[in-house]
Amino acid sequence: VIERLAAGGDGVAHAADGRVVFVPFSAPGDRLRVRAVGPGARFLRARIVALLAPGPARTEPACPVFGRCGGCDWQHVAYAAQLETKREILRDALLRLGRVTLPGDVSIVPSPSPYGYRGRARVRVERGRVGFRLAGSRALCATSRCPVLAPALEAALADLAARPPGDDGEWELALAADGAARATPLGARERARRSRPGAPRAGAGAPLEQRVGEDRIGITPGVFAQANALLWEPLAEAVHTAAGGGALALELFAGAGFFTLGLARRFARVVAVESDAAAVRDLARNLRDAGRPNVEVRREPAERALERWRGTPPSVVVLDPPRGGLGAAGARALVRLGAGRVVHVSCDPATLARDAAVLTEAGYAVTSLRAFDLFPQTAHVEAVMVMERGGGGVGRVA
Numbered sequence: 001v002i003e004r005l006a007a008g009g010d011g012v013a014h015a016a017d018g019r020v021v022f023v024p025f026s027a028p029g030d031r032l033r034v035r036a037v038g039p040g041a042r043f044l045r046a047r048i049v050a051l052l053a054p055g056p057a058r059t060e061p062a063c064p065v066f067g068r069c070g071g072c073d074w075q076h077v078a079y080a081a082q083l084e085t086k087r088e089i090l091r092d093a094l095l096r097l098g099r100v101t102l103p104g105d106v107s108i109v110p111s112p113s114p115y116g117y118r119g120r121a122r123v124r125v126e127r128g129r130v131g132f133r134l135a136g137s138r139a140l141c142a143t144s145r146c147p148v149l150a151p152a153l154e155a156a157l158a159d160l161a162a163r164p165p166g167d168d169g170e171w172e173l174a175l176a177a178d179g180a181a182r183a184t185p186l187g188a189r190e191r192a193r194r195s196r197p198g199a200p201r202a203g204a205g206a207p208l209e210q211r212v213g214e215d216r217i218g219i220t221p222g223v224f225a226q227a228n229a230l231l232w233e234p235l236a237e238a239v240h241t242a243a244g245g246g247a248l249a250l251e252l253f254a255g256a257g258f259f260t261l262g263l264a265r266r267f268a269r270v271v272a273v274e275s276d277a278a279a280v281r282d283l284a285r286n287l288r289d290a291g292r293p294n295v296e297v298r299r300e301p302a303e304r305a306l307e308r309w310r311g312t313p314p315s316v317v318v319l320d321p322p323r324g325g326l327g328a329a330g331a332r333a334l335v336r337l338g339a340g341r342v343v344h345v346s347c348d349p350a351t352l353a354r355d356a357a358v359l360t361e362a363g364y365a366v367t368s369l370r371a372f373d374l375f376p377q378t379a380h381v382e383a384v385m386v387m388e389r390g391g392g393g394v395g396r397v398a
């Protein structure tokens with residue numbers, strides 16, 4: 001009997017001998033017959049052989065390749081149960097791994113729609129077949145449907161599958177500013193052409209435009225973009241409000257400027273750090289187009305920017321790192337900076353918790369923690385955590 005869903009998406013049960021059993025594609029309360037797929041001393045992995053009785057949260061997946069495709073974990077779990085589980089995963093990571101004190105309950109902002117939300121996706125083309133990767137494999141899961149895509153993108157996927165390109169490679173499907181879908185090849189040749197300094201970039205596709213409130217953010221294919229088009233505004237708004245305003249903000253992992261343009265309105269000066277050359281070009285162009293000369297763009301690793309920081313500490317540091325988080329050395333350098341407030345945007349509760357542990361040890365306290373469901377039907381959860389300096393260690397559990 002599945003007791004709960006774990007971070008990563010698998011259901012958790014206990015074997016007769018007490019070992020924990022992880023079961024992909026199971027739901028809380030399911031009674032299942034399972035077969036172990038790998039021996040383990042401390043825990044087992046198992047796959048479902050028969051569903052004996054469904055749990056109360058089990059529901060019908062919308063996608064014909066759900067369970068085979070590696071994209072989604074939870075289409076068989078009702079949306080309300082997905083949200084509750086993500087809240088718990090985030091809370092648990094902060095309490096157990098970060099050992100921090102939370103200021104109250106963790107809230108979660110749902111996706112306005114649990115399907116049809118993705119404004120951007122990468123699709124593979126292999127020998128005339130189109131699709132995503134199979135779960136747990138690098139092989140192709142061919143499909144012409146993907147119901148988590150925005151409807152225009154799902155139509156573009158169906159088009160691509162009906163008339164597959166001759167060359168193998170990756171394609172990016174993205175919503176343009178007018179709501180139409182754009183399909184752009186991201187093949188090795190395209191990537192090489194784009195990365196050559198001064199090379200014409202038309203072949204790589206013109207930048208797409210994200211409209212986030214009053215901001216226009218052009219993003220070249222291949223550069224990171226927030227994927228849930230339905231939550232762009234609430235996410236940006238939450239980060240901007242948490243950052244507040246003042247003399248100087250430092251933004252790490254700035255990308256093409258999803259948060260930067262709003263920060264530039266609120267702070268007299270912003271230093272924005274990003275390591276990817278194409279993202280930095282987008283960021284500089286977006287700032288120029290928006291008439292924001294008060295942002296200094298630095299192309300370097302965030303960790304180095306923190307180490308090399310001299311002068312007045314910023315009043316706020318906003319950071320939005322990839323899955324690995326800031327890391328212990330980066331977090332210690334962040335502490336040395338001495339900013340009054342840190343707004344940490346994270347797509348991985350475990351690495352967020354590790355970063356938070358370093359900051360709490362140094363006297364920061366968590367003053368707010370909210371989850372955003374940017375990826376319904378998957379086990380991924382996004383978090384916006386605010387930490388304030390001067391908590392005097394109150395953020396740490398004894």
Ligand SMILES: C[S@@+](CC[C@H](N)C(=O)[O-])C[C@H]1O[C@@H](n2cnc3c(N)ncnc32)[C@H](O)[C@@H]1O
Pocket residue numbers: 224225226252253254255256257258259273274275276279300301302303320321322
């Ligand atoms: C999760 S994305 C966030 C981007 C942006 N904040 C947004 O919302 O679109 C992380 C960004 O960090 C950049 N990045 C990855 N490692 C980095 C590093 N060590 N230093 C600086 N930037 C890095 C990536 O290129 C990417 O643009």
